[in-house]
Amino acid sequence: xxxxxxxxxxxxxxxxxxxxxxxxxxxxxxxxxVLQCDGAQRRIGLLVETEAYVGEQDQASHASHGRTKxxxxxxxxxxxxxxxxxxxxxxxxxxxxxxxxxxxAVLLRGAEPVEGLADLANGPGKLCRAFGxxxxxxxxxxxxxxxxxxxxxxxxxxxxGVSARVGVAYAGAWANEPLRFFVx
Numbered sequence: 079x080x081x082x083x084x085x086x087x088x089x090x091x092x093x094x095x096x097x098x099x100x101x102x103x104x105x106x107x108x109x110x111x112v113l114q115c116d117g118a119q120r121r122i123g124l125l126v127e128t129e130a131y132v133g134e135q136d137q138a139s140h141a142s143h144g145r146t147k148x149x150x151x152x153x154x155x156x157x158x159x160x161x162x163x164x165x166x167x168x169x170x171x172x173x174x175x176x177x178x179x180x181x182x183a184v185l186l187r188g189a190e191p192v193e194g195l196a197d198l199a200n201g202p203g204k205l206c207r208a209f210g211x212x213x214x215x216x217x218x219x220x221x222x223x224x225x226x227x228x229x230x231x232x233x234x235x236x237x238x239g240v241s242a243r244v245g246v247a248y249a250g251a252w253a254n255e256p257l258r259f260f261v262x
Contacts, residue, residue, distance in 0.1 A: 088229045099184060110192065113225050125230075127186075127261070136249075159172070171186045172186070240258065
């Protein structure tokens, strides 16, 4: 797949992220995560798995405990990065969605390597490791700069699977919400 052939490297505008989080999570499938740092090879991955986290009422969301130093980026401008460390060893990349003050985000769970990725990106920790992302990227603006999400060819709805999110059994009824989206 050649993202440039289809004009795919046009960055998504902020308005894309200012929509209901589950819609953004679904619509990110088929888009490209692109990292271009000075002096380094460009890295591109086709997004194939996401999860939506829909505010303070969502018991699986970090925001369910309110605004903290860790969750502050979720309350800020849509189209920015919320990245955190899980289990003390894996970074997880999220995209902030909806209006400022509404703590919603989409976890990027998986990407297929397109260019410059030597490692697998089939899991949120592996995705961050393949792209070399860590806490220094927190609050990065995905609508401009070195790390962006660009247009691609979104998958048709019949090619998108929906299920409960992964690893959130502690969240009660919220664990079963159909907020995980993947290419089937």
